[in-house]
Amino acid sequence: MSQQILVTGGTGFIGQRLLLKLKELSKPSVSIGRKLAASVFSDEHYVIDINSRSDYSSILKRNSVIIHCAARVHVMNDSLNDPLEAYREVNTAGTLNLAKQAVSAGVKRFIFVSSIKVNGELTIVNKPFRFDDERYPEDPYGQSKSEAEEQLLKLAEDTGLEVVIIRPTLVYGPGVKANFVSLLNLVSKGLPLPFGCIKGNKRSLVSVDNLVDLIVTCMDHPKAVNQVFLVSDDNDISTREMVQQMAKALGKSQWLLPIPTTCYRLVGKIAGKEDVINRLLGSLQVDITHTKDTLGWKPPQTLEDGFKQTADAFLKNKLKD
Template identity: 40%
Template sequence: MTRILVTGGSGFIGRTLCGHLQILGVDVVPVVRRVSGMPGEQIVARLGTALDAVLVGCDAVVHLAGDAQAPRGGTTADLEVFRSAQVGLACGWAQAAAAAGVRRFVFVSSAKVNGEWTADGQAFSSDDTPGPQDIYAQSKWDAEQALCRIATETGLELVIVRPPMVYGPGGRGNFAALVAAVCRGVPLPFGAVRNHRSMIAVTNLVDFLALCADPAASPGAAGRVFLVSDGQPVATPELLKRIAQAYGCKARLLPVPPAFMVTVARLLGRRQVADRLLGSLVLDDSLARDLLGWKPVVTMDEQLRVMANAAGV
């Protein structure tokens, strides 16, 4: 039986991945920082000798652990501590995995490594020169480079996955805030937005991660960088309408000029949030489809309906 260790096992993506792997008949080792009640969980509060014991017999590691965003308003020193901690955590697990004889290491990075936006008609690909714009994206890019060095030195099979915004039951952050606003009937100023955003349902992401974590099923994944998505970019107004349909309510969209919203967001220090809602970010995920034969297992509408059902709607 295949044995896969998942760091960050109690997180949004981690819990879903562990459940998916168990359904596939995989022996899963969820690693958590504190007791969470997950079956078979191993508590690793910090890097150390405990890694050797939890890695025994593992065929692959999927590394999800880490902070989802850098601290707001942090000093330069604070941000450097954040960056170093993120990189150190990934490298610590990779080095321990290589020493324990683990064959494959799947690192879940971020599409933000490529950049924050794409021009009309353009899409980021795995071969593009990275362009991280904030400390979180920079930490992911730094970790990717450090992991590549470890893989070269040790023979560890490294697979890097850069997903865009992930949504699904139990998710938090900006997507959850949008859902809450739509369900409350809050008027949203996005009716005039004409952008394109790639996203990925958590069900699709964990399906792809499970494939990458199985060396026998994905021999061509070793040493590759993959961008993955649901396949069809969606404009912010269309996304809000789909959320409303899934939750049985109506999206109240106001046609506010995007340029005005960008100006206001800049004055309020929320430019990055505005970029995500107003700008385009499209991914070319053809490498995942062509090389590994992967395709999404659910549509956006299906995942949104699952979210609504989980919320009791």
Template identity: 40%
Template sequence: MSHVVVSGANGFVGRALCRALLDAGHRVTGLVRRGGGCIDGVTEWIDASTDYSGIAHNWPAGLNADCVVHLAARVHVMHDTAADPDAAFRATNVDGTLRLAAAARQHGVPRFVFVSSIKAVAEGDGGQSLREDGLPRPEDAYGRSKRAAEEALVRLGGETGLETVIVRPPLVYGPQVRANFLRLMDAIWRGVPLPLGSANARRSMVYVGNLADALVHCSVDPRAAGQCFHVADSHAPTVAELVRSLAHHLGKPARLLPIPAAWLRTAGRLTGKSAQVDRLVGGLQVDTSRIRDVLGWLPPYSTDEGLSATVDWYLSTHRAHSCRCKTH
């Protein structure tokens, strides 16, 4: 049995990871800014300092952990209002990450698992699945900060002996999902026609249960030390397939309009929304063969099982929200 510290333990991925760790028999301490959001069985460690500025000093007496999984981050936002987005992302995602990793090593933690993002590599696959050893070309402040944190952690590991493991997921979905995925389900539920019938490029995603399972392996398997892994579901659907599958599970028709992708790209350029359109019609497939070959890991849930669980949650807890949206 290992003792794992999870930063961001009360978040979307954090709660799923804590549950997976507990189910596997491990002890879990959740490092959070505010108390009260962790699942039962997790010991909360509250640290409200800015970007872990006092984390080394505030390390709890007697906390002897085998691994830290770092999920907490300044997340990607569509319309960032920061005066200097790169500096804002770097302060949290690079400087804060390094403070936590250095404190972990100082207090005897041998392994640090950093949950990065496929955005640290690219926004699209250029016609070839993205591999861990591909040339990184992040395109926004969030992606650049995640890539910089990866590089800094590798250097820290080389200098101190800290076992670093980097995990790069694409879009994560599942119960409690927010942002664009939730808005897509709302739109399907309300019967909004979607101009995505010709969006046939494939885009990798990862069900939160699959990501949590992979992170458990990365936390405790000796073979993961020093590795970088891409983690995704076995199937990469097209956006049109995704809409049809969600509509099926929601019991709603898939109102897809067959607008050519070239027309959507033109509309994106004219409206200043090229990046948003590219995320709908451009390909983004990731190669997950390394984690399969090194750890023998395979996703325990199919994409259809993940979407079904997501829709079940939506229908049980978010249907009222979607109905309210329809009246506004």
């Protein structure tokens, strides 16, 4: 029987794009998701939760590689009484439950799609996070991912399972949700926007296609074993530049009002939204030198092409509405 690639989170944003790439490469795949979807791109799909109790043994028998994309995702202003335990149940205990069963099933390699939040929330301009920096998660989501990384590497040491950890920055691409698409929608209206002065910060982004390309590279690369890889488009931009790039991709002229950043900070303080303002004005950069040098890899898609692809999909979707 041929060996399959198992993808968790197979109906999610990253998982769907990854399964399409595996199909393009003629790689047999099986996926796990919390629901059935209209479009499932794997050869087989199973509806099963990622947690500390699920039994995956019947699914794992013919898999040589697991690519673990599923997670309890970061939620702004989480209203749960104990959000850390909710994140841990899926992202830490659920991940380890799957990995331990993978060892028992003879799976060779376990690729864990983690998060840059393991490193922290913000960086100083031109002092990016590195792969070997001390972990410094600041929220329950980042903490649960950090704990999963540590336990996976310990499991690798104890059992010989080949673990690969990938920490993406903000991932965008066709079908992206949340803040990125909200900003894209705002820019698409062609109205004056107050981002003219937010030009001193730097953000690392990664297109979903670049992330998928790195994941596929890590499936069998001998130098990927037990390594941590940061990933981005390798082209850091300010908030102002991001809005300008969106406008260009959408074919919109953009008038950016020069609102001083001090005004943002004052409004954030009054409204109790200082964390939101810090993300808007702050920097989050990653150094992917280790990723490129270790794997002989570079992002195949430029940031400009990634934004254009995302904008085209956004506009096409708007025409359907």
